Amino acid sequence: MDLLIQTVWEGLVAGVLYALIALGFVLIFKASSVFNFAQGIMVVFSALTLVGTYEALARNGLTGFPGAMLALVITLGVMYLLAVAIERIVLRPLVNQPDIILFMATFGLTYLLIGIGEAIFGGATKTMITSQLGLPTGSTSFVLPGMGPGGREGFVLIQHLDIAAAVIATVMICALAAFFQYTRVGRALRAVADSHKAALSVGISLNHIWIVVWFTAGIVALVTGIMWGARSDVSFALQIIALKALPVLILGGFTSIPGAIVGGLIIGIGEKMGELYLAPMLLGAMGKGVESWLAYFIALGFLMFRPQGLFGDKIIERI
Amino acid sequence: MADTLAIDDRAPGSGADAEPPPAKQREVLLSVADVALSFGGVKAIQGVSFDIRKGEIRAIIGPNGAGKTSMLNCINGFYHPQEGTITFKGETRRRMRPYEAAKQGIGRTFQNVALFKGMSTLDNIMAGRTLKMNRNFFWHLLRHGPAMEEEKRHRRKVEEIIDFLDIQAIRRTPVGKLPYGLQKRVELGRALAMEPELLLLDEPMAGMNLEEKEDMSRFIVDVNDQLGTTIALIEHDMGVVMDLSDRVVVLDHGVLIADGTPAEVQANQNVIDAYLGVAH
Numbered sequence: 001m002d003l004l005i006q007t008v009w010e011g012l013v014a015g016v017l018y019a020l021i022a023l024g025f026v027l028i029f030k031a032s033s034v035f036n037f038a039q040g041i042m043v044v045f046s047a048l049t050l051v052g053t054y055e056a057l058a059r060n061g062l063t064g065f066p067g068a069m070l071a072l073v074i075t076l077g078v079m080y081l082l083a084v085a086i087e088r089i090v091l092r093p094l095v096n097q098p099d100i101i102l103f104m105a106t107f108g109l110t111y112l113l114i115g116i117g118e119a120i121f122g123g124a125t126k127t128m129i130t131s132q133l134g135l136p137t138g139s140t141s142f143v144l145p146g147m148g149p150g151g152r153e154g155f156v157l158i159q160h161l162d163i164a165a166a167v168i169a170t171v172m173i174c175a176l177a178a179f180f181q182y183t184r185v186g187r188a189l190r191a192v193a194d195s196h197k198a199a200l201s202v203g204i205s206l207n208h209i210w211i212v213v214w215f216t217a218g219i220v221a222l223v224t225g226i227m228w229g230a231r232s233d234v235s236f237a238l239q240i241i242a243l244k245a246l247p248v249l250i251l252g253g254f255t256s257i258p259g260a261i262v263g264g265l266i267i268g269i270g271e272k273m274g275e276l277y278l279a280p281m282l283l284g285a286m287g288k289g290v291e292s293w294l295a296y297f298i299a300l301g302f303l304m305f306r307p308q309g310l311f312g313d314k315i316i317e318r319i
Numbered sequence: 320m321a322d323t324l325a326i327d328d329r330a331p332g333s334g335a336d337a338e339p340p341p342a343k344q345r346e347v348l349l350s351v352a353d354v355a356l357s358f359g360g361v362k363a364i365q366g367v368s369f370d371i372r373k374g375e376i377r378a379i380i381g382p383n384g385a386g387k388t389s390m391l392n393c394i395n396g397f398y399h400p401q402e403g404t405i406t407f408k409g410e411t412r413r414r415m416r417p418y419e420a421a422k423q424g425i426g427r428t429f430q431n432v433a434l435f436k437g438m439s440t441l442d443n444i445m446a447g448r449t450l451k452m453n454r455n456f457f458w459h460l461l462r463h464g465p466a467m468e469e470e471k472r473h474r475r476k477v478e479e480i481i482d483f484l485d486i487q488a489i490r491r492t493p494v495g496k497l498p499y500g501l502q503k504r505v506e507l508g509r510a511l512a513m514e515p516e517l518l519l520l521d522e523p524m525a526g527m528n529l530e531e532k533e534d535m536s537r538f539i540v541d542v543n544d545q546l547g548t549t550i551a552l553i554e555h556d557m558g559v560v561m562d563l564s565d566r567v568v569v570l571d572h573g574v575l576i577a578d579g580t581p582a583e584v585q586a587n588q589n590v591i592d593a594y595l596g597v598a599h
Binding site (some may be wrong): 197198 | 397416417418422426427433434436447513
């Protein structure tokens with residue numbers, strides 16, 4: 001029983017973080033119907049910028065919390081400039097091109113960011129400045145009487161960082177949902193997602209909206225980068241977590257924020273549970289690494305029976 | 320209905336007693352001078368000049384491929400003509416972005432309805448008020464204070480438009496699900512929400528049955544009459560064009576072949592030839 005609780009908790013935390021990554025994709029997909037392949041590298045790039053800036057500040061004597069905060073502000077500035085640059089250099093010249101062209105452009109962007117990132121910060125693995133940012137470290141273990149194997153005492157170990165990650169991600173997701181649903185800019189974003197020319201005709205500036213969207217996706221990437229970076233390390237290998245967002249998106253629907261959340265939780269918990277219960281049942285090689293393929297397996301099932309995802313817009317059009 | 324129509328503070332275009340002056344004598348709102356537009360080798364518009372005067376309903380007609388929609392696209396900034404100038408409210412410009420045109424007071428609808436399909440009727444029309452809203456979005460996020468006041472004010476305007484177009488029943492329906500005729504009506508509503516000075520309607524009655532056409536004609540006349548909005552419309556139904564419009568521009572193969580009152584245009588030999596075809 002304690003093992004189950006532990007597993008569900010870990011799945012929950014992983015799920016919230018998956019949801020966060022998926023959210024970055026959903027934002028951009030909604031506003032420009034582009035699947036942003038570069039979201040994964042944006043996570044790495046923002047985390048690297050944060051750590052790199054902090055290291056540079058630390059060399060000049062500014063360490064600890066103030067240094068980390070300054071680095072955070074600078075990183076936000078960099079992500080904003082990145083959004084502006086992407087809008088100017090990539091999106092604006094490609095306006096009205098087919099979606100596949102924009103998709104390919106985000107591939108280009110990925111390799112460009114890898115190149116720039118390596119040139120500036122080097123390819124070495126870095127450690128996230130977790131404690132300097134004021135994020136909690138350490139863990140608490142809870143004793144659960146009678147929940148261990150055979151009625152003995154059970155234990156659940158909870159990392160403080162995981163609690164912080166879950167809380168921050170939840171706040172972030174709620175804020176974004178409110179932003180989309182209740183603000184003028186949010187409505188404009190949804191309008192742009194539906195029809196570019198109609199949005200233009202009522203006076204919505206596409207350029208402005210794209211900057212807002214990419215900057216928001218950049219902020220989401222930064223938060224994701226901090227959280228994932230704190231749990232493992234900051235390196236270019238981190239970008240493959242973006243691929244984990246894919247089954248989440250298929251599950252939740254590419255255009256739905258609640259979908260990204262629920263999809264993330266299902267995949268996160270599903271993976272951990274699969275590892276616990278499914279792996280022993282499968283023989284040999286199949287049982288190994290359940291965590292790495294189960295998500296895609298679930299996604300495949302969804303594609304067969306509900307291709308628009310749990311919450312995706314099934315656009316009903318009259319023809 | 321007249322008081323619900325007080326969508327803005329402008330004086331109505333015409334009273335019941337005072338007959339408005341003929342369109343030709345009114346002030347020029349928009350003038351198009353020697354505009355030429357080509358796509359590669361295709362000359363969509365060649366040296367076209369005409370004007371639209373305040374408060375009139377101006378029809379642009381012509382056979383398919385005459386360059387009518389291209390003309391509207393030039394006026395609201397989707398296309399940039401290679402030659403010529405467009406002057407709106409005394410301001411001449413060569414290149415203008417669509418949102419700048421919207422800001423100056425040019426609203427429009429599209430030939431193949433362009434709505435925000437996933438959004439409700441209400442949200443679609445609210446989107447039309449984007450430019451009228453200016454409160455900081457942090458206030459919006461909090462749904463509090465001045466932003467809330469503003470939101471309410473805009474909602475009231477939108478409700479007036481919904482009443483005017485008689486679409487109360489579909490307020491919350493995602494517009495993608497609506498029948499075509501109603502979609503066209505919502506699109507008109509969204510354009511009206513901008514409180515435009517010049518409203519461009521691209522085939523507002525295409526694909527409608529007789530009853531829907533009559534409704535739409537009534538809305539167009541009412542908008543023009545009671546809100547004083549100047550309207551430029553493209554339409555293929557000649558009966559509608561002749562009934563509604565004050566003056567008519569006729570384009571054929573990108574060239575202006577006639578410009579005048581409906582009666583003048585109807586009698587014009589060039590126009591008859593363009594429509595019926597003539598042996599050269």
